Amino acid sequence: MKFTFLLPNIEISGGNRANFELSNALSELGHEVVIVYPIVPGRDGLGWTSIRKTLVQLLKAGRNFFSRGLWFDLKAELKPLAYFTTGHLSNSLPEADYLIVSWWAHVSLISSLDTRIGQRVHLIRSLEFWGGPEQKVTEAYQASLLKIVTSPALRRQYESRFGKLAGIVPDGVCLKTFSPGPSPYAKDEFLTIGMMYRRQPLKRMKDGLHVLTRVATRHPNVRVMLFGERLRGDDKNLLDGIPNWNYTKFPTGERLRDHYRCLDIFLFTSGPEEAFGLPPLEAMACGCAIVSTDVGAIREYATEGETALICQPGDLEGLEAQLEKLISDQELRRGMGKNGAAAVQALSWHNSALMLLQTLADHEALD
Numbered sequence: 001m002k003f004t005f006l007l008p009n010i011e012i013s014g015g016n017r018a019n020f021e022l023s024n025a026l027s028e029l030g031h032e033v034v035i036v037y038p039i040v041p042g043r044d045g046l047g048w049t050s051i052r053k054t055l056v057q058l059l060k061a062g063r064n065f066f067s068r069g070l071w072f073d074l075k076a077e078l079k080p081l082a083y084f085t086t087g088h089l090s091n092s093l094p095e096a097d098y099l100i101v102s103w104w105a106h107v108s109l110i111s112s113l114d115t116r117i118g119q120r121v122h123l124i125r126s127l128e129f130w131g132g133p134e135q136k137v138t139e140a141y142q143a144s145l146l147k148i149v150t151s152p153a154l155r156r157q158y159e160s161r162f163g164k165l166a167g168i169v170p171d172g173v174c175l176k177t178f179s180p181g182p183s184p185y186a187k188d189e190f191l192t193i194g195m196m197y198r199r200q201p202l203k204r205m206k207d208g209l210h211v212l213t214r215v216a217t218r219h220p221n222v223r224v225m226l227f228g229e230r231l232r233g234d235d236k237n238l239l240d241g242i243p244n245w246n247y248t249k250f251p252t253g254e255r256l257r258d259h260y261r262c263l264d265i266f267l268f269t270s271g272p273e274e275a276f277g278l279p280p281l282e283a284m285a286c287g288c289a290i291v292s293t294d295v296g297a298i299r300e301y302a303t304e305g306e307t308a309l310i311c312q313p314g315d316l317e318g319l320e321a322q323l324e325k326l327i328s329d330q331e332l333r334r335g336m337g338k339n340g341a342a343a344v345q346a347l348s349w350h351n352s353a354l355m356l357l358q359t360l361a362d363h364e365a366l367d
Contacts, residue, residue: 025353033076107140126275151297172349180287197228208269260286284340307340
């Protein structure tokens with residue numbers, strides 16, 4: 001079959017990486033996949049209301065033009081278009097069996113396109129009310145496209161809010177990349193706790209930084225390792241109270257795997273809006289014990305007490321206590337790491353692609 005994925009950009013992000021991984025898995029199964037993205041990003045209903053915002057959009061356009069996804073080993077064809085409008089897409093998109101969008105603003109662009117470019121699918125990776133005007137985002141989720149979400153938790157959020165049914169195709173983990181292995185640091189010298197740093201409010205970075213600061217200040221042998229977006233000044237000031245910490249900006253592929261391999265414990269502090277939670281799954285694949293809030297798909301791939309210690313979102317004392325438990329109990333910590341690496345073996349992107357194909361086939365049968 002032929003698939004076209006429509007993406008808003010090809011910058012480094014969790015959503016783009018998930019779409020790239022799914023595309024690779026479909027390609028490995030013998031399907032033709034094309035990923036289409038705009039060089040000039042869309043306004044997405046927000047408007048370019050200032051010189052600063054316009055310059056940011058032009059900077060993104062430059063990054064889109066020159067990067068061409070070089071940060072990811074992509075097997076699918078990458079097709080840039082100058083910009084996205086319904087008319088331009090109608091004339092430029094290749095013929096396909098399925099056209100998949102995951103960004104809310106693209107739903108209205110494809111709703112009236114000819115079926116030669118593919119049956120339309122909305123692959124929902126989160127409820128993106130943070131990304132546009134509420135009314136327009138709501139209209140996108142209510143549109144009559146096949147809706148697929150990535151976790152039971154996200155399906156509950158979607159169906160309770162919009163009263164519509166959605167299929168489930170969970171994200172996976174790239175087992176070729178993420179696996180236990182040697183660490184660049186001697187693990188008997190420091191006990192290392194890691195966390196992804198992202199400023200999006202639902203990730204609740206302040207909660208994680210607060211907990212890490214308190215724990216690391218009490219334990220001189222604890223190293224804190226962060227990865228993700230550029231650190232804000234006030235967050236860096238908070239981290240400066242930790243004796244041993246470092247930060248890696250946007251590691252991908254083997255660099256991200258090596259980062260996970262440095263860790264004994266991975267901390268995940270997202271709020272209830274979290275749709276899936278891919279970093280803890282990847283950290284588990286690399287042999288890390290997990291301390292996480294009870295959000296997204298955590299309960300789908302992690303087991304309390306065996307591969308993860310789980311708290312309610314916002315329970316800072318609980319997160320701190322769970323970290324202390326793992327710091328003080330080496331046998332528990334290492335046992336959870338081994339259990340996690342074994343548990344993720346069935347959670348590959350290959351299996352996610354097979355589930356997508358089955359979901360599409362089931363939908364076609366109902367039609």
